[in-house]
Amino acid sequence: QVQLAESGGGSVQTGGSLRLSCKVFEYSRVRFCMGWFRQAPGEEREPVAIIGSDGTTTYADSVKGRFTVSQDDAKNTLDLEMNNLKADDTATYYCAARSTITCTVTTLAGTRHWGQGTQVTVSS
Numbered sequence: 001q002v003q004l005a006e007s008g009g010g011s012v013q014t015g016g017s018l019r020l021s022c023k024v025f026e027y028s029r030v031r032f033c034m035g036w037f038r039q040a041p042g043e044e045r046e047p048v049a050i051i052g053s054d055g056t057t058t059y060a061d062s063v064k065g066r067f068t069v070s071q072d073d074a075k076n077t078l079d080l081e082m083n084n085l086k087a088d089d090t091a092t093y094y095c096a097a098r099s100t101i102t103c104t105v106t107t108l109a110g111t112r113h114w115g116q117g118t119q120v121t122v123s124s
Contacts, residue, residue, distance in 0.1 A: 002026040002113045004095050009118030012085055016122070020080040022095030022115055027076035030113055033103035034071055034078045038091035038120075045109075048093070049080060052103035062088070085122045092117040 008020040024030065035050030035058075049059045049069035057069055068081040078095050098111035 002030055002097065004097060004113060004115035006093065006095050006115040006118040009093065009120050011121040011123065014086060014122055014124045016085050017081070017083045018085065018120060020082065020093055020095075020118060020120075022078040022080075024076050024078060024095075024097055027073075030097035030099050030111075031071065031073065032098070033100050033108050033111075034095070034097045035105075035108050036069060036078075036080045036093055036095055037109070038089075038093045039117075040091040043091075045094070047105045047109065050103060050105060050108050051078070056103070058105065082120070085120075087122050087124060089120060090122050092119050 003025040005023045032053045036048040037045050038048050039045040051057045051069045066084045070079050094117045095115040096108055096111050097113045098108050100107050
């Protein structure tokens, strides 16, 4: 059964860094399209970064140049390196995965495989 478990959230000051990790059980079934979404209080869930099995990545404009998404086939993990964090990055971050060849934000957002979320709080 596919299960995803995030870790690495926490509280940091503006300009700080955090690294989120998502352990994926039954990784080989869903490694084709994986990514991170986030949801702030009172807001809709929004995409942050996705990565396809060929390594192609897509980032939200708000995080380009600051966040890096990667996947480790040996460790069965999906990671998100976050640098130069801003207050607007405060949210609950969720990892997602889907067995699909067409890896886009839309297809990944429709997956039924989500982690439980990890909180990231950035304060000045």
